[in-house]
Amino acid sequence: MLDDEDLVLQRKTDETKDRRGKTQRDRDRVLYSSAFARLSGVTQVAPADEGPPYHTRLTHSLKVAQIARRIAEHVIEEQNEEAMLAKIDPDSCEAAALAHDLGHPPFGHAAEHRLDELVSEASSTASTDEDDGFEGNAQSFRIVVRLAKRRYDQNGLNLTRSTLDAILKYPWLRGPSSQPERYHKFGAYTSDKEQFQWTRMDRDPDDASKSPNAQIMDWADDVAYAVHDVEDFFRAGLIPLDRLIISNSERERVVSWMLQRAQDLSSAERAAGHFAWTEDRDAALRAAQRLFDDWPVRQLTEPYVGLSSQRATLREATALLIRRYVTDVRLLSENGGVRFAGASTKELRHEVDFLRGLVWYYVIERPELRLQQEGQLRIVSELFEKYYQAAEEGNWALLPVSMKEALEDGIPRARATADLVASLTERQAVVLWGKMSGVDQRSLRDYPVL
Incomplete structure (x- = not known):
């Protein structure tokens, strides 16, 4: 992982004529990423193309970002001393809010749970070193530190430590099943441990508290x-x-x-x-x-x-x-630090x-x-199984270029397959599944670019 000196060197060219602050650039990089644009095709609660214009993950994220920024600005104005101690940064808060749903797969939380089952089962069968399933928040972190591209010689969006820490709603790696609070929800995969540790290097290894910006x-x-x-x-x-x-x-x-x-x-x-x-x-x-x-x-x-x-x-x-x-x-001062307490009253x-x-x-x-979700889970399951099997059998013609590159770079099959399925919009998932199952017989021109 990059240390602070590396980060400065890599950004030197960018900053020559750029008057934005570092976390302002973070915010812009997330906003302009293809992973963020994908969220326009991902459900928030109900499909956006049914009836009234429901919020998508993209419109939801934009509003979360606006609210997060206003909260940060408010506490800086009202509790400036505590805000300085807590390192409250409106741009980091906004960038993290824009990024917080990047890793959510098509069809919402039900699909997230299904992918977790599929990746865990496949990883166990293949006896890989990585067996930590799938989690939307961990996938969001993976996107900004590894999968997103903004330069040919660099993986991820090269975000600051402040913003990466603000993204970590669950700042720990997956724990054992005997610790359900850390097993079911976690912030990073084992394969992204180096980036996770770099993000949290200013904290005690046993400190599992969210940063005030993440709160x-x-x-x-x-x-x-x-x-x-x-x-x-x-x-x-x-x-x-x-x-x-x-x-x-x-x-x-x-x-x-x-x-x-x-x-x-x-x-x-x-x-x-x-x-x-x-x-x-x-x-x-x-x-x-x-x-x-x-x-x-x-x-x-x-x-x-x-x-x-x-x-x-x-x-x-x-x-x-x-x-x-x-x-x-x-903001509340406690144990020598400051945390964001959210609502000022229980009411x-x-x-x-x-x-x-x-x-x-x-x-x-x-x-x-619930009925609709059953069909959606079938789509997610069969897409994962088809692509995983194609990778296992060396059926390269079926795999998109992005997955071929991942496999060539040594990414385990289950993780590469999950990265692919989770990167789809819901429309892409339906079209791909239709073609693979024989339901959709439209021309090659209708094949989605992945």
């Missing part, structure tokens, strides 16, 4: 997910904000489900933090009451049909919530959790979405 990025992700996805699905008629505002029984039904879901978590779900909301029923109901008592939220008492008054009210409501969750935050945290719970209750748990 800001993580909170911004929660806020964008909670507010903008609820907005999406209210517009689509799937989340009945109108009923939730006027009906206590509707709120109680949602809260009851949330509490039960929190009790029934698998170790993987608990590690992922998808259901990390309060198990205090009264606290959750009070959070819902505060949300729906706010003007202009309480004005949304009719199902959404697209009236100009509804559009204006909804925009005011989302602006109010974003402003609250950006400004009601704080605000409960509000964000309740909004996230609405997406799970009304959308993600719907049978229709």
Whole structure:
């Protein structure tokens, strides 16, 4: 891995006439990467081409980046001394937010879990030294330090340590299955250990805490997910904000489900933090009451049909919530350091959790979405198996150039196959699967360039 002197030497030419700061360049490099552009073709919760224009991973990432930057700027202004100690950098926060979803494969978290199973099984069968499966956050780190290209003589985007550390939501390598919190979620693969250690070299090896910039990025992700996805699905008629505002029984039904879901978590779900909301029923109901008592939220008492008054009210409501969750935050001094605590009160945290719970209750748990996921998992599984088998048998004609190069560079078959499948848009995955399965008989011109 590069040390600081190497980094300066490699950037010397770039910086001759470049007045941007180092982390400003980080932000721009992520924004202009092909991996970031791919996110326009990757689902956030529901496919973007179904019904209303739902957020994609790209539009979600842009909003996370904007929120992260504003939070960083806010704490610098309000708590300048603590922000200086914590090395809060708005550009690092924004760059990390832009990068945080780069590694998510087509079709969302279900496909991520399936790829983890496939890579782990293939690696075990092939007896490779690397057997740490697949994880979207680790894949994001892998992209920016290894897979992305911006110069012919250099792998990765050559980002600063500050930004790389801000990307690490889970700053550890995969742990044993006996430690589910480190087994199911982790920040880097064994093959990227050198880059990971370089990123964390200023920290004690046993320090598994996120950097304050990473904590800001993580909170911004929660806020964008909670507010903008609820907005999406209210517009689509799937989340009945109108009923939730006027009906206590509707709120109680949602809260009851949330509490039960929190009790029934698998170790993987608990590690992922998808259901990390309060198990205090009264606290959750009070959070819902505060949300729906706010003007202009309480004005949304009719199902959404697209009236100009509804559009204006909804925009005011989302602006109010974003402003609250950006400004009601704080840095805390503890143990000789400073950490970003997110929401300044438990009540605000409960509000964000309740909004996230609405997406799970009304959308993600719907049978229709589950049915669709079954077909998507079949596509991911069969693509992985076809490409892995082709590599194993030396069927080079079937492999795209990028995978051939990876194999020639000594990348294990399972990892190279996962890199390929995870780099696809959902449209590319469907087209490739259709051609391989014989369903799609269109011409060579329709073959996606990988």
